Amino acid sequence: MKRYQIPTLFLCIVSFAGYAQTENIEDISRALAQQQLEAYNKRNIDEFLIPYSDSIKVYTYPNELRYQGKETMRKRYAGFFERTPNLHCEVVSRTVYGNVVIDKEALTGIGKDKSKIREALAIYTIEYGKISEVRFVRKPKQ
Numbered sequence: 001m002k003r004y005q006i007p008t009l010f011l012c013i014v015s016f017a018g019y020a021q022t023e024n025i026e027d028i029s030r031a032l033a034q035q036q037l038e039a040y041n042k043r044n045i046d047e048f049l050i051p052y053s054d055s056i057k058v059y060t061y062p063n064e065l066r067y068q069g070k071e072t073m074r075k076r077y078a079g080f081f082e083r084t085p086n087l088h089c090e091v092v093s094r095t096v097y098g099n100v101v102i103d104k105e106a107l108t109g110i111g112k113d114k115s116k117i118r119e120a121l122a123i124y125t126i127e128y129g130k131i132s133e134v135r136f137v138r139k140p141k142q
Contacts, residue, residue, distance in 0.1 A: 026096045029126045033094070033101040036131065040089055043081035049074060053130040061123065061137040086114050099126040 032051040039047035049070055056073055058066045067076065081087065086109030095102040101124040106117050121137035 025099050025126075028129060029099050029101050029124070030094070030096045032126055032129075032131055033096075033103060033124050037089060037091065037103075041087070043084070043087055045074060045078045045081055048077060048081075051131050053127070053132045056131065057133045059133065059135045061121075061135045084109050089120075092119075100124065101126070 035051045036048055039050070052070055052073060054070045055068065056070055057068045058073065060066055067073070088108050090106045092104045092106050094104075103122045103124070105120040105122060107120055108115060108117055110116075110118055119139060121139075123133075123135040123137070124131050125133040125135075
Protein backbone atom coordinates (compact mmCIF):
# COMPACT_ATOMS: atom_id res chain seq x y z
CA MET A 1 0.00 0.00 0.00
CA LYS A 2 2.84 2.41 0.85
CA ARG A 3 4.40 2.09 -2.58
CA TYR A 4 1.27 3.69 -4.12
CA GLN A 5 1.22 6.62 -1.71
CA ILE A 6 4.37 8.29 -3.04
CA PRO A 7 3.42 8.18 -6.75
CA THR A 8 -0.11 9.34 -5.90
CA LEU A 9 1.23 12.20 -3.80
CA PHE A 10 3.63 13.15 -6.62
CA LEU A 11 0.79 13.20 -9.16
CA CYS A 12 -1.32 15.38 -6.88
CA ILE A 13 1.52 17.88 -6.43
CA VAL A 14 2.28 17.99 -10.17
CA SER A 15 -1.41 18.41 -11.02
CA PHE A 16 -1.80 21.24 -8.53
CA ALA A 17 1.36 22.96 -9.79
CA GLY A 18 0.05 22.77 -13.36
CA TYR A 19 -3.31 24.16 -12.27
CA ALA A 20 -1.66 27.01 -10.34
CA GLN A 21 0.56 27.82 -13.33
CA THR A 22 -2.49 27.95 -15.64
CA GLU A 23 -4.25 30.28 -13.22
CA ASN A 24 -1.18 32.52 -13.15
CA ILE A 25 -0.97 32.60 -16.96
CA GLU A 26 -4.64 33.53 -17.18
CA ASP A 27 -4.25 36.26 -14.56
CA ILE A 28 -1.28 37.73 -16.44
CA SER A 29 -3.11 37.52 -19.77
CA ARG A 30 -6.21 39.22 -18.37
CA ALA A 31 -4.13 41.95 -16.71
CA LEU A 32 -2.22 42.76 -19.92
CA ALA A 33 -5.42 42.99 -21.98
CA GLN A 34 -6.96 45.25 -19.34
CA GLN A 35 -3.84 47.42 -19.10
CA GLN A 36 -3.79 48.15 -22.82
CA LEU A 37 -7.56 48.81 -22.81
CA GLU A 38 -7.30 51.40 -20.04
CA ALA A 39 -4.41 53.18 -21.79
CA TYR A 40 -6.34 53.03 -25.09
CA ASN A 41 -9.29 54.80 -23.46
CA LYS A 42 -6.94 57.47 -22.05
CA ARG A 43 -5.35 57.72 -25.52
CA ASN A 44 -1.96 57.54 -23.82
CA ILE A 45 0.38 56.07 -26.42
CA ASP A 46 3.27 55.37 -24.01
CA GLU A 47 1.08 53.50 -21.51
CA PHE A 48 -0.74 51.75 -24.34
CA LEU A 49 2.47 50.23 -25.69
CA ILE A 50 3.82 48.93 -22.35
CA PRO A 51 2.04 45.54 -22.44
CA TYR A 52 3.08 44.86 -26.04
CA SER A 53 6.15 42.93 -27.19
CA ASP A 54 8.76 44.87 -29.17
CA SER A 55 8.06 42.45 -32.04
CA ILE A 56 4.24 42.65 -31.81
CA LYS A 57 2.42 41.30 -34.86
CA VAL A 58 -1.03 42.63 -35.75
CA TYR A 59 -3.24 40.58 -38.05
CA THR A 60 -6.61 40.69 -39.67
CA TYR A 61 -8.07 37.33 -38.71
CA PRO A 62 -7.04 34.69 -39.41
CA ASN A 63 -3.51 35.32 -40.72
CA GLU A 64 -3.27 38.51 -42.81
CA LEU A 65 -0.31 40.38 -41.32
CA ARG A 66 -1.13 44.10 -41.20
CA TYR A 67 2.05 45.30 -39.51
CA GLN A 68 4.79 44.28 -37.13
CA GLY A 69 6.83 45.97 -34.40
CA LYS A 70 6.12 48.28 -31.50
CA GLU A 71 7.47 51.37 -33.28
CA THR A 72 5.12 50.79 -36.22
CA MET A 73 2.28 50.38 -33.73
CA ARG A 74 3.32 53.65 -32.07
CA LYS A 75 3.15 55.53 -35.38
CA ARG A 76 -0.26 54.10 -36.25
CA TYR A 77 -1.90 54.63 -32.87
CA ALA A 78 -0.33 57.99 -31.91
CA GLY A 79 -2.02 59.73 -34.84
CA PHE A 80 -5.25 57.80 -34.28
CA PHE A 81 -5.36 58.89 -30.62
CA GLU A 82 -4.78 62.53 -31.61
CA ARG A 83 -7.61 62.45 -34.18
CA THR A 84 -10.15 60.77 -31.86
CA PRO A 85 -10.62 62.83 -28.68
CA ASN A 86 -13.90 61.05 -27.87
CA LEU A 87 -12.54 57.56 -28.43
CA HIS A 88 -13.84 54.98 -25.99
CA CYS A 89 -13.74 51.19 -25.96
CA GLU A 90 -15.82 49.04 -23.67
CA VAL A 91 -15.39 45.30 -23.31
CA VAL A 92 -18.76 43.64 -23.87
CA SER A 93 -17.37 40.20 -23.08
CA ARG A 94 -13.96 38.75 -22.31
CA THR A 95 -12.83 35.14 -22.50
CA VAL A 96 -9.45 34.14 -21.11
CA TYR A 97 -8.09 30.72 -22.04
CA GLY A 98 -4.50 30.20 -20.95
CA ASN A 99 -2.38 32.77 -22.77
CA VAL A 100 -5.19 33.88 -25.11
CA VAL A 101 -7.68 36.69 -24.42
CA ILE A 102 -10.71 37.23 -26.66
CA ASP A 103 -12.47 40.57 -26.24
CA LYS A 104 -15.73 41.54 -27.88
CA GLU A 105 -15.61 45.33 -27.85
CA ALA A 106 -17.97 48.25 -28.38
CA LEU A 107 -16.21 51.38 -29.67
CA THR A 108 -17.48 54.94 -29.90
CA GLY A 109 -15.91 58.22 -31.01
CA ILE A 110 -14.70 56.90 -34.38
CA GLY A 111 -15.68 58.00 -37.87
CA LYS A 112 -18.16 60.64 -39.00
CA ASP A 113 -20.90 59.61 -36.56
CA LYS A 114 -19.02 59.72 -33.25
CA SER A 115 -22.01 58.35 -31.33
CA LYS A 116 -22.32 55.24 -33.48
CA ILE A 117 -21.28 52.07 -31.68
CA ARG A 118 -18.88 49.93 -33.66
CA GLU A 119 -18.25 46.33 -32.73
CA ALA A 120 -14.84 44.72 -32.76
CA LEU A 121 -13.42 41.35 -31.83
CA ALA A 122 -9.79 41.22 -30.74
CA ILE A 123 -7.77 38.09 -29.98
CA TYR A 124 -4.64 38.74 -27.91
CA THR A 125 -1.87 36.15 -27.59
CA ILE A 126 0.49 36.56 -24.64
CA GLU A 127 4.04 35.19 -24.62
CA TYR A 128 6.83 35.87 -22.10
CA GLY A 129 4.69 38.37 -20.18
CA LYS A 130 3.84 40.58 -23.18
CA ILE A 131 1.15 40.72 -25.87
CA SER A 132 2.93 39.18 -28.86
CA GLU A 133 0.07 39.01 -31.36
CA VAL A 134 -3.31 40.63 -31.94
CA ARG A 135 -5.87 39.37 -34.42
CA PHE A 136 -8.80 41.61 -35.30
CA VAL A 137 -11.83 39.76 -36.63
CA ARG A 138 -13.83 41.70 -39.19
CA LYS A 139 -17.56 41.33 -39.18
CA PRO A 140 -18.80 40.01 -42.54
CA LYS A 141 -20.61 42.62 -44.62
CA GLN A 142 -24.29 41.90 -45.01
